[in-house]
Amino acid sequence: MAAVSLTVNGKPVTADVDPRTLLVQLLRENLRLTGTHVGCDTSQCGACVVHVDGKAIKSCTVLALRLEGANVLTIEGLAPSETQLHPMQEAFRENHGLQCGYCTPGMIMTAVDMVRRKGNDLDDHTIREELEGNICRCTGYHNIVKAIAAGAKAMRGASASKAAE
């Protein structure tokens, strides 16, 4: 066993883990943050996407011990408060961008990162290309694409109003 200290959703955590523990296992089993899901074992499905130091990564593909000092954001930490959703979360609900909900946390975390990298005006083609690493079996992606386009626009509004505060 070995210790690792990192920040998860703004809170400092220290865990004692088997060296083979993956980040997703640390999140799900040690920290009981079960919103991050495991849908495959070949880094294909993207159900486990979280942000590490602001960038989207697949948490099934990184060892927990590699994350000493890192800042991790999961779906549980995305909303600004208990009563307020992140604009991308709101967009997924508004556009029926989810059905069974299993791929959804990974989709939302990927989408937020997509906006960071590609901006707030995302066309259909860009969104579809950028979703290469996220598999959904329920929605046919149609409403996910709509949700991400709407969420990206709403994020501009949200960051503008935040700046004005």
Place this chain on the structure above:
Amino acid sequence: MSGTGIGAAVRRKEDQRFITGKGHYTDDINRPGQTYAYFLRSPHAHATIKSIDVKAASGMPGVLAVLTGTELAADKIGNLICGWMIHSKDGSPMKMAAHPALATGKACHVGDAVAVVIAETLAQARDAAEKVKIDYAVLPAVADPAMAQKLGAPQIHDVAANNTIYQWHLGDPKAVEAAFKSAKHVTKLDIVNNRLVPNAIEPRAAIGDYDSGTGAFTLWNTTQNPHVARLVIAAFVGMAPEHKLRVIAPDVGGGFGSKIFIYPEEVVALWASKRVGRPVKWVCDRSEAFLADAHGRDHVTHAEMAFDGDGKITALRAKTIANLGAYMSTFSSSVPTYLYATLLSGQYEIPQIYCDVDAVYTNTVPVDAYRGAGRPEATFVVERLVEVGAREMGQDPAELRRKNFVKKFPHQTPVIMAYDAGDYNASLRKAMEIADVKGIGKRKRESARNGKLRGIGFSTYIEACGIAPSQAVGSLGAGVGLWESAEVRVNPTGSVEVLTGSHAHGQGHETTFAQLVSERLGIPIDNVSIVHGDTDKVQFGMGTYGSRSGAVGMSAIVKALDKIEAKAKKVAAYMLEAAEGDIEFKDGKFSIAGTDKSAAWGDVSLNAYIAHKFSGQELEPGLKEGAFYDPTNFTFPAGCHICEVEVDVETGNTEVVAWTAVDDFGVLINPMIVEGQVHGGIAQGVGQALYEGAVYDKDGQLVTGSFMDYAMPRADYFPLLNVDTTVTKCPSNPLGIKGCGEAGAIAAPAAVINAITDAIGTESIAMPATPAAVWAALKKSNKLPQAA
């Protein structure tokens, strides 16, 4: 219609938890003292298990038990069963081989569970599994259904000579033969309906928990039908009496049929929890799921369609070999028979139909229902025959369809089904307008200028949903009734809980079912909760599959609501001091007809419980009613899907450039959710047509055993999907609902292949129509075009 009632695109109540990471899936649950199961699976397709040495593994750190089929048999744990009896045409019953939860004697497919390690942690279980020594003697294997019955093929189960499970048929072969003899034109096709892996994104999982104090088991399980799981595990597997087994299906991450069935792993989790005296958790890996979840489709078919001189279809016949894999899964026998051949009339008036089906064992993962289950296979046969027939006779494919459509209802087909309502021409016409079929010539020329071949394909499908009238399916061999149950509990403050035997795993029942209650009782949708997925809460239910939860599950709620209204009127009559017959209920208010005296919903519900306005002799207190609803017919969703593709001549790559769907699902409860269901179905159908295919090599190894090798459809494989509807009400249920869950997957494959064959000018293309397959077909047909 109120803002949250029937027909409103209400945003889903269940979404809050899913978008915030607060969903509650089986793998999210941990039980105190929980241990972990890891299965050892056969690496061979067919092998005698000579010995299993568990000694070294048993001594590994953290190991609590290493169990095999020997212990399973010693504890008298029964076999898994197939619950639908099919008789062969000679009258003999299907040949169901024993299916123990852990293989004994021999393993029959790669992935067959042979032993299980139970340990303190999953890592310890995995480590110990490496120390289990299993001595296999490898036997010859067969994976291809077309080869399974051939002379010299390896014999998989003693009970089934030539690996043949049944030889079933439907229809009148002599009448069909006569019709073919007098036909003016006959279209013939050889079709392989490719084998698919369902791949719900949540892998299956199970937690078994035995309480020695009460002698009761609890199973948390990724199931679409918790009560059926309990029934089978109690009555057939014999784990525990039904009242000593609770099955909980929490949030379930997609099913598509694959989570209907009763699997070995949940049986073992329960059994092992009693053995080790601790809860046992098993979570499937994705690559393991490829070898452990029931696959879908896998038909080899020769089909023929006879036409008269006017292009009217006079007969259809099909000979199908259906691969059921190494064991008969829970409902496997029904899929290539009563869910397939009964739909071979399509949307057409076909006087004579004959279908002959051989179901075979092979050394592959068991095959069972997957989204559409038999109906996609039937639609593919019919819609390919009609399309190819039109092309061969030089007729317009849409016109030929129109000419043959069933136009008068009810319509009795020669293959059991009695279509109750529809307007097939309406959906075809609307789809053709939206898809701008008139402009296809111009678009084809534009594509040609870019060195591409454009094609258009129709699929005017029909399906039988709302599964199903119990008496009818019983007469066809079903071991269960297919009604649904509902219980409506009104609380004193007027809020309502609905307990349903349906189970949602993405379909949004918590919203649509609440819409029904909101509309009917005139209360806010937020005052309604839908309870499902727990056998301790819901008394019994048949679960969700076969697009049945709207047509059957909601009908049961309507029936219970009728009783609630009747009882509430009695309460209101006492409150308002009026005759019960004078009480009217509208918009959440009970009033005396013709007066302004009324009582609000919440006052009536409170009075039902405080019981101050009536005596116990006059009326029973409380407001809670239950109902079982057994449908009187299947429902028949139908519609027209039009696919447009562009084929790149250089690479053979097919791009779906436009998709139009016009479906008739009867009355829609929530159009937003319906559209979502259609989108998802289309994606799975396009996946089957262009990308997905489970491939076994000649030794029975699954070559496509992970997301690296099996092409799951991705976001950039699709255009925007143009989804619309027409409506004819379903006459057989109170809401007029037909069901929408499977339509896309049923309609899509034929539309795609009809479009590709239109583009490339040759009919000989198999699914999945990969770039390599399309390029080879082009090359073989010598129809590579001259670039304009």
